[in-house]
Amino acid sequence: MTRNRATAVGFIAVLLWALLAVLTVGTAPTPPLLLNALCFTIGGLLGIAWCWPNGGLNALRNVSWRVYLFGSLGLFGYHLLYFSALRLAPAAEAGLIAYLWPLLIVLFSGLLPGEKLRAGHLLGAVLGFAGAATIITGGGAQFDTAALPGYGLALLCALTWSGYSVLARRMGTAPTSTVAVFCLLTAAASWVLHFTLEASQWPIGLGGWGATLALGLGPVGLAFYVWDIGVKQGDIQMLGTSSYAAPLLSTVILVIAGIAAPSWTLAIAACLITCGALLAARASSSA
Known part of the structure; x- marks a missing residue:
């Protein structure tokens, strides 16, 4: 597969993740660990069905346990944080903060061998975090302290997924079929923790x-x-910077679905986060 085609395939995920917030809201009041368990059971079985016909599962026995641990912790941690954030804070606002991850991927990828950060990347980061600050402070009009735990979890989401994505680059030899194992291990851990810590609300x-x-x-x-x-x-x-579309698409979908009310604060925050990612993308494309 060529580099450009692989990048285009990766962007399909961004389009799917634009639906993450609206679908998560649709699952309420299912608690985060149970939702993790249900979704990753489905996702893991999907992966098995995808990899089985072409023999992709045969390579799994040669993968280090460290890779399985890394991938499972990444998926488990991000989604537990995300689902919890959307239960504790407004979906559109929490979702926008969580969607700082494309920008953070660019910043963190500058730490990889052969990569470097440019002024445009840093300026884009400033704009992105200004957008997050606009959400948290309510644009200066209000300060909803009740939503702060959800916003904090959303920020941890962004840090978790961007860190996972960049570090996954260092494990480039692991086959994609390992993702099915990540999903099933995440599901297993979520089922155990759910029945230990949560009341079942299907x-x-x-x-x-x-x-x-x-x-x-x-x-x-x-x-x-x-x-x-x-x-x-x-x-x-x-790939990380072209993901600028995710926060904007997710917010638009939530507004169209009637889950989020349109407001200037939401519009300004979405524009700041999106423009920050666009600026960073331009810096990358001019490298």
């Missing part, structure tokens, strides 16, 4: 179960497999 009705199934098949399923191909074989900086 998705409600066809809508709730439909949203859960869609999460497991798309944003918490197929997205991981195509993203793994992109970050390992494609242009990681271009």
Whole structure:
């Protein structure tokens, strides 16, 4: 697969992740660990079905346990944080903060061998974090302290996924079929912790179960497999920065669905975060 094609395949994940917030809201009131368990069971089985016909599962026995541990912790940690954030804070605002990860990928990838940070990357980061600050402070009009725990978890989401994506580059020899194992191990850990720590609140009705199934098949399923191909074989900086579309698309979808009310604060924050990623993308493309 060529570098450009792998980058394009990776971008499919960005389009799927734009649906993550609206589908997560649709699964309420299912608690985070149970939602993790359900979605990753679906995503893991999807991966097995995808890899089985072409013999992709045969290579799994040669993969180090460290790779399995790394991948499982990355998926488990990010989604537990994300699902928890959207239960504790408004979906659009928390989602925008979580979508600082494309910008953080660019910054962190500057630490990789052969990569370097430019002034445009740093200026883009300033704009992105200004957007996050606009959300947290309510644009100066209000300061919702009740939502702060959710916003904090959303920021940890962004740090977790960007760190995972950049470090995955250092494990480029691991086959994409390992993602199926990551999903199943994440599901197993989530089931155990759910029954230990949470009260079971299953998705409600066809809508709730439909949203859960869609999460497991798309944003918490197929997205991981195509993203793994992109970050390992494609242009990681271009992939990260082209993900600027994710926060804007996610916010627009939430507004169209009636989950988030349109407001100037939300619009300004979305523009700052998106423009910050665009500026960083331009810095990467001019390198």
